Amino acid sequence: MRTLFIALLFAATAAAQTHFHHVRPATVTDPARQSYIVLDETIFTRARADLGDIRLYTDSGREVPYVLRTQRAVRYSNWAPARVLNKGTVNGETRFTLDVSVPEYDCIDLDLATKDFVARATVEGADDPAAKEWNNLGSHSLYDFSKEKLGGNDNIRLKAPARYRYLRITISGGVTPDDVHAANIANFQEDKARYVALSAPARIGQRGNHTEVKWETSEKIPVERIAVEVDPADVNFSRDATLFCDERRVTDTDLSRVKLVRKGRQIESESLAIEPYGLQCKSYRLDIFNGDNPPLRILSVKPLMLERRLYFEPKGETAFKLYYGDEKAGAPIYDYAKFFEPADAGQMVQAELKAEMRNPNFAERPDDRPFTERYPELMWVAMILAVGLLGAWALKGFKN
Structure with a gap:
């Protein structure tokens, strides 16, 4: 009896696997x-849009529970206002x-009214505002280049978290006590996002004083970051840029790089990435307005999608098969997903995903549509026969 049950279970599992178009060892x-398995753009192209038709089996045919997780940037920051005391010179x-x-913090955000300046801010900490000795927490650059349209920075990131009750900040250069309006404190932590590069070569061209970058990809693949690589020799620029998705304007931003020395202070900042929210289009166009400046020497433009990981427990198995491509498959519901917690980075391992194959089985x-939808022509035949019979019956009655 047990042997029969196992045979029936294996047959049912094998039958379930036959309805997927694609499989990857x-x-x-x-x-x-x-x-974990990293889902690539091939899977996005072939699988259902919601990824609900993905199934993982061992080589022996056992279905393996899994959970999908997107590797977004996770930022932990609870900003709190800090009272500004004893402003003076x-x-x-x-x-x-x-x-x-x-209780603990590593980031200070200042609200400064000063424009077009470069200054040095020295941060010191103590638990008593009247302390004779303050511990030095480092020096940081503050600046504003509104006139040159190169942005600014009034944020201070400490090298390590601090727990002092009081901070003393000394600013040299351009900022008056009346320019200090407010301050906020936070313990800022971040897990960086992970991305997968898409195989979508970009074409770069010039149209008047605009640089146009175009590329195409499958509309089933989300584009969640666009990384622009500019020749390192191009510095001190800020260019307006507009992103179009299927010729629909979706976002306005600017691309910039600042690298200069002002009042003896080295100022460096760079913003060369665009992060749209999960665009899914066939064609993209990035329009960069150069004004009266020479075009930027763009080395590459790379569309990226956030990394999606399929986590699972091997439980002693080493060989698996990933199936997908079944529009009628219901999304799986696993207890594993409800209680899932990712292991530490050093305690998990990435599985090697091999080339896609057509499912040989x-x-x-089976066509589960109603009979009338599967054979609409029979309905027409039946209707014609019914009309003919009714007509004959009516004609006979008329003659009588």
Whole structure:
């Protein structure tokens, strides 16, 4: 009886696998650790839009529960206002104290009214505002280049989290005590996003004083970041840029790089990436307005999508098969997904995903449409016969 049950179960599992158009082998090097598969653009192109038709099986035919997770940037920051105390001038430099209301922090955001300046901010910490000795937490550059349209920075990132109740900030160069309006404090932590590069070669051309970059990709693949690589020799620029999706204007931004020395301070900043929200289009166009400046020497433009990981537990198995491409498959519901917690980075391993193949055992699902939808021509025949019979009956009655 047990043998019969196992045979029936295996037959049912094999039948379930036959309705997927595509399959890809995957191997795990350490079957004792949590593993994951990175979904590439091929899977996005072939699978259903919601990815609900993906199934993972062992080579022996056992269905493996999994959970999908997108590797977005995760930022942990709870901004809190800090009271600005004792604003004044010491030896010609602006100095003030912040009364910090959070237990631990590593980021200070200043609200400064000053424009077109470069200054150095020295940060010191103590637990008593009247302390004779303050601990130096480092010096940081503050600047504003509104006139040159090169942006600015009034944010201070400490090298390590601090827990002092009070911070003393001394600013040299251009900022007066009255220009210091407010301050906010946060413990800022970030897990960086992970991306997958798309195979969509970009074409770069010039149209008047505009640089146009065009590329195409499958509309089933989300574009979530566009990385622009500019020749390192091009510095101190800020260009307006507009992104079009299927000729529909979707976002306006600017591309910039600042690298200069002002008042003895080295100023460096760069913003050469665009992060649209999950665009899915066939064609893209990035329009960069150069004004009266020479075009930027663009080396490459790379569309990227966020990395999607399929996490699972190998449980001693090393060989798996990933199936997808079944429009009628229901989305799976696994207990594994409800209680999932990713292992530490060093405790998980990426599975090797091999080339896609057509499912050699593929078979179409039985047609479950109503009989009338499957054979509409029979309905017309039946209707014609019914009309003919009714007509004959009416004609006979008329003669009688």
